[in-house]
Amino acid sequence: MDTTVETRPPAHAPTRVLRPRPTRAQAEEAVRTLLAWTGDDPDREGLRGTPDRVVRAYEEFFEGYEEDPVALLERTFEETENYNELVVLRDIRLESHCEHHIIPLIGKAHVAYLPDRRVVGISKLARLVDVFAHRLQIQEKLTAQIADTIHSVLKPRGVAVVVDAAHQCMTTRGVHKPGVSMVTSRMIGEFESSETLRRQFFAMAGMGGA
Numbered sequence: 001m002d003t004t005v006e007t008r009p010p011a012h013a014p015t016r017v018l019r020p021r022p023t024r025a026q027a028e029e030a031v032r033t034l035l036a037w038t039g040d041d042p043d044r045e046g047l048r049g050t051p052d053r054v055v056r057a058y059e060e061f062f063e064g065y066e067e068d069p070v071a072l073l074e075r076t077f078e079e080t081e082n083y084n085e086l087v088v089l090r091d092i093r094l095e096s097h098c099e100h101h102i103i104p105l106i107g108k109a110h111v112a113y114l115p116d117r118r119v120v121g122i123s124k125l126a127r128l129v130d131v132f133a134h135r136l137q138i139q140e141k142l143t144a145q146i147a148d149t150i151h152s153v154l155k156p157r158g159v160a161v162v163v164d165a166a167h168q169c170m171t172t173r174g175v176h177k178p179g180v181s182m183v184t185s186r187m188i189g190e191f192e193s194s195e196t197l198r199r200q201f202f203a204m205a206g207m208g209g210a
């Protein structure tokens with residue numbers, strides 16, 4: 001076996017997209033089936049437009065499959081004033097769907113990096129969160145994908161990502177535990193090795209000194 005080959009794909013590797021995709025008519029028909037399965041009548045007036053609405057909503061929820069997260073970050077600029085301190089974007093609203101139940105998980109992401117000369121427009125960090133959030137997810141993978149993409153494209157000295165989100169599959173069904181949120185993190189480079197840096201990040205992101 002060639003040990004120089006990386007066998008684990010990077011977390012930001014594009015998700016395999018099923019081709020050919022089902023047609024829009026097939027997708028709407030699937031929604032009709034689910035509606036009938038609830039016991040309701042898909043032909044009654046209030047439900048007649050629902051398959052079309054659901055498919056349009058899915059287009060919006062899952063538009064992240066159509067976007068390239070790497071291309072998004074490639075437009076960086078050289079930092080002329082030699083800013084090499086922490087950059088933190090905190091409280092980025094995050095709306096995603098869990099891949100187990102296709103039910104929303106909603107919360108926020110805090111994203112930080114320690115530049116190594118190159119910086120990126122801050123809106124791109126928020127867009128990056130959206131690209132991965134607009135795919136079917138588990139929170140751990142979402143957190144890792146955000147951090148790993150910044151790390152591999154920007155090549156900074158370190159990256160830190162914390163995601164804090166409530167999973168509606170735990171509040172509106174199943175175990176029914178409102179008020180619970182899941183917190184996940186990914187620390188790379190100097191964030192992994194330096195507790196001081198981690199503390200600075202937590203403080204700047206408004207997470208106390210934890």
Ligand SMILES: Nc1nc2c(ncn2[C@@H]2O[C@H](COP(=O)(O)OP(=O)(O)OP(=O)(O)O)[C@@H](O)[C@H]2O)c(=O)[nH]1
Binds near residue numbers: 169
């Ligand atoms: N680790 C992790 N688990 C998640 C995430 N989103 C949902 N889950 C969990 O995925 C699990 C799926 O468990 P299953 O036993 O296969 O499904 P289920 O019977 O619907 O489970 P319950 O939700 O406990 O009713 C549940 O425990 C969910 O709470 C996530 O982002 N990360």
Ligand SMILES: [Zn+2]
Binds near residue numbers: 098100101102167170
């Ligand atoms: Zn779920």
